[in-house]
Amino acid sequence: MRSTRLEVVDQALVAVVNDVVYDFAQRESLQVATLWMSVERHRVISVRMQPLRAIDHLRIAVKAGESFVSPLALVDHLLRDQADVLIAILRSTASKVDAIEDQLMAGRLGRRRLQLGALRRNLLRLQRLLAPEPAAMFRLLSRPPRSLGPQNWDELRQSTEEFSLVLRDLAAQQERIKLLQEEVAAGIEERTGRTLFVLTAVTVGALPMNVIAGLFGMNVGGIPFADDRAGFWTKLGLVVAASALVAWLLFRGRDD
Numbered sequence: 001m002r003s004t005r006l007e008v009v010d011q012a013l014v015a016v017v018n019d020v021v022y023d024f025a026q027r028e029s030l031q032v033a034t035l036w037m038s039v040e041r042h043r044v045i046s047v048r049m050q051p052l053r054a055i056d057h058l059r060i061a062v063k064a065g066e067s068f069v070s071p072l073a074l075v076d077h078l079l080r081d082q083a084d085v086l087i088a089i090l091r092s093t094a095s096k097v098d099a100i101e102d103q104l105m106a107g108r109l110g111r112r113r114l115q116l117g118a119l120r121r122n123l124l125r126l127q128r129l130l131a132p133e134p135a136a137m138f139r140l141l142s143r144p145p146r147s148l149g150p151q152n153w154d155e156l157r158q159s160t161e162e163f164s165l166v167l168r169d170l171a172a173q174q175e176r177i178k179l180l181q182e183e184v185a186a187g188i189e190e191r192t193g194r195t196l197f198v199l200t201a202v203t204v205g206a207l208p209m210n211v212i213a214g215l216f217g218m219n220v221g222g223i224p225f226a227d228d229r230a231g232f233w234t235k236l237g238l239v240v241a242a243s244a245l246v247a248w249l250l251f252r253g254r255d256d
Contacts, residue, residue: 004132008145013039015075018129019052020085030089030122032129037075044071054081072156079137079159086126086166093119093173101180104187113184120177127170134164201250208242 005016014037021031033050048055058074058081068074100116137160144153216223216235225231 004130004136006136006140011040013037013140013145015039017082017133019054019082020089020126021050021052030126032125039071039075042071044074053085054078057081057084072153076156076159079156079163082130082133083159083163083166086130086163086170089122089126090166090169090173093123097173097177097180104180104184113181116177116181116184120174120181123170123174123177127167127174131167134160134167137163201247204250205243205247208246209239212239212242 003016004018005014007014015035017035017037018032019035021033031050033048033052035052035055036047038045046055055078058078061077061081066077068077096115096119100113137156141153141157141160212235216225225234228234
């Protein structure tokens with residue numbers, strides 16, 4: 001993947017930007033590809049290896065009869081289309097995260113927690129690849145090239161600001177997913193701790209029974225209560241009393 005770049009070469013503005021691949025199969029994982037553009041005063045040349053969503057939106061707009069007063073206006077339209085694609089991705093992600101959060105609150109999350117990781121990876125990848133674009137545009141707008149002639153740079157500046165806001169929303173959505181992942185991890189850790197405590201309680205509770213059974217099961221002389229008719233019940237009482245004492249010590253002071 002190429003890094004975003006905007007620079008003036010000879011009489012043309014060369015732009016290397018990244019965009020979301022138009023996925024005909026609508027798979028969950030997002031793919032990003034590179035778009036190369038050469039913007040001159042009277043023409044725009046673009047090259048791409050894969051179909052892109054923003055370019056597809058622009059193509060539909062041109063087929064619908066939309067016209068552009070200058071090549072830079074076409075670039076402005078492309079930037080707005082990029083922002084629209086990001087907004088659509090954010091809305092889809094937010095809807096999925098809302099559903100996962102509802103299931104988490106209801107205690108029926110199941111394997112949906114794995115989807116949180118996939119959504120966060122997609123957003124992180126988009127932010128890493130698209131975040132440099134507004135900064136590159138602002139550097140260009142601070143010193144607009146004269147070779148492109150008199151242009152209305154305010155519209156391009158506004159589009160760049162809108163694109164920056166969308167990227168901030170994308171970062172906020174990542175933070176929300178991160179908090180949900182931390183909450184899910186805390187819940188799993190709590191359930192694991194409870195399970196380990198139950199296993200420990202059962203093991204420790206059975207310890208007096210094993211010790212007493214081992215002592216009274218020795219095949220040697222002098223075993224207490226060997227000739228007592230109530231010996232079994234006496235031993236059983238000792239086991240129950242010892243187990244109850246161990247359980248009381250184990251659960252004493254434990255906060256439910």
